[in-house]
Amino acid sequence: MLPELGHFALILALLLAGLQAFFGIAGPMLGRERWMAAVTPAVAGQFVMVSTAVGCLIASFVGNEFSVVYVAENSNSALPLFYRVTALWGAHEGSLLLWILLLAAWTVAVSIGAARLPRRFGARVLGVLGVVSFGFLLFTLATSNPFLRLDPAAPDGRDLNPILQDPALAVHPPILYTGYVGFAVAFAFACAAMLEGKLDQAWARWTRPWTTTAWGFLTCGIALGSFWAYYELGWGGFWFWDPVENASFMPWLVGTALIHSLAVTDKRGLFKSWTLLLAILAFSLSMLGTFLVRSGVLVSVHSFAADPTRGIFILAFLVLMIGGALALYTWRAPLLKSPAGFELGARESFLLFNNVLLVIAAATVFAGTLAPLISDALKLGTVSVGPPYFNPTFMLSMLPLLALLSVGVHANWKRGRLQDKQRTLLYTLIAGAVLACGVVFGIYSHGRVLTPVGATLAFWIVLASLVDPIDRWRRGLTLPRAVIGMTVAHLGLALAVLALTTVQSFTIEKDVALAPGGSVSTGGYVFRFDGVRPVPGPNYDAVGGTITVTRNGAPLMVLKPEKRHYWVKGTEKTETSIKMHHGANILVALGEDLGAGRWSVRIQIRPLVSFIWLAALIMAIGGAVAASDRRYRTARAAGTVPAGVATGDATT
């Protein structure tokens, strides 16, 4: 009964989303107050219905309802309860349902926040979100119904893909999707502004906290995915430029550009049409990400199933949404004039460079990700594009971005009086370079050319970002949360750059064959293989290895990697064992029985790799702090500042 109830709830949700879209868009257009008043109840109703559907599917998973195809394919009676719940988003259909649930949740949040917005504008925002929701619900019901029954019911399920049976991956999709879907809010604000034909600084102030929050979630989601790939896939890398990783990274890059461009629109009333374009682009890339991952057109660990009808539906939906938004843009954007100008050394120009570089970075990633598809479609041969392409092209736009950041945070709005800051900039740069060389040559005593360059840029950002806040704090001035958040996020970025530089330069990777009692020495550590033993599991058998690591003759740690064999799917899975020492991650994975009593063992030492994920968390925290600034919450009280009037505020 439950699956049918869920299916029915989903159909009702589709109808409500349709109403929400219609009343939200037609109401303001025709000036019908009552229509606009109906939008909020529709939003609430849709959320309740979608939650009901999700609840029904979870109940089916928990209750081992193997008469439901989706449950039978992604769960098993031996699967632990926790993974039976998270199996909900273990494959295509459920992931979409999760997408829809999160969109409904964001919409409810916006409808609560919309109380502070002008009535017509709020209705339009919710209406656009209704259109998005309608499209995804229709897609789910038409091509990917998770409630389909199986007759006769399967005696047991085929089990969740073993690599998805992991705590980090249990939370990765919801957080990542919260970020993806959050850009729908920025998109809806942009479309509403275009429908309205008016975009002022108050608009930017409403949009900013939503966008920054979505960006924070996306940052965390990407980091979690990278963390998962690192320890779970057994290859040990943290970023593979895999199409699915790229799919989440492109909206992140454009989203980062968007939050900076919004700052200019907010503070100075400039970059208006550019901001709109970025908002459209960020959400389009989020949807493209969904398309790339879910249609199975690209080879990846994450693409679950290949079903051409789904791909075509998503493609059509994408074309309609993005095409519609861009058509609206070409029609309305010329109305939005940005009268004020700025000088070359002003903060605006640095933010412009930031935007250009981030968009270039996104474009190069885009080109590399889609090239295999295009080459294949044009019959130019099947190609693959890997790190040798992505690493240098990405760095090409990132290095100037990082250098400009340190200078940019010291620039004033409107006027380019950087001469006053020359000394500060020079001193921080020198101090940064000294610190960087100290770290690179003092601790590691070798390195590539890029190592000291990357480290210098990282330290420079740290020092340059702290100068102003420390100065203000010493003078007893209060720091707005927006400034604190920005500084924290920039410090997070610096940490990420430092960690990435170190990892790329000083990683040690080795595959070795070891017999029990045998040992291998690398990177100052000695790894001794102490043999294997059987390890029982709830839905798998495993062989566990023991590896004792010593340094200078003293025992340091014992690592216990496993090689698991999952019964139901009959698949093998490598369970790595990782421990930290002096900031470096020491990873050991058990390969296979090579015969003659020897086992293959993979050993990797990656310095500071954990700090990459920590850095992402710090950036997200910075975003959260900035989004909570009181300025955004009192937006209505402040009224609408006429477009183009400079506030002359050089604080943020």
Next chain:
Amino acid sequence: MTPRRRRMALVLGIVAGVAIAGALALSAFRQNVTFFFDPTQVAAGKVPAGERFRLGGMVTQGSLQRAPGSLEVRFVVTDFSHNVPVSYTGVLPDLFREGAGVVAHGRMRTDGTFVADEVLAKHDEKYMPPEVARSLKRRHGESRANATAAPSVPSAPSAPAEAGAPPPHSTPSSAGT
């Protein structure tokens, strides 16, 4: 400089930057793209000498060989028309197995052996890498002679296997949904 000129300089700078970035990206692209070939193309001499490429196909049943205790492993990749012997030193991925699809990066040695420096089997075990599936389809047409190895790729989701049934590769049945 007047503000207008400055703005012009700014715009020109950006355009130049974009152009340089584009040119560099393009050259990085041309140097770093690896092509995919299947065993038939390899046999036909389509692979430029000495070039690093990706070899894809099925691992022939019973072809996996290893000197006891050695990290070096040898196996044969086939598209059922031609075979290519492969040699690889290192830890094989979890999803690697005989009778399953595989993609290997590496170069041809003069003796006709493909020396892989990377072996990928990172696709879901439910289906094969699309490029391998397409290549097999092309090479094999509708022939079902090797039905066990036929790609269970695309479209219809496979029926849930009964507990304890052999791995999904050998049961590409379709659900009546």
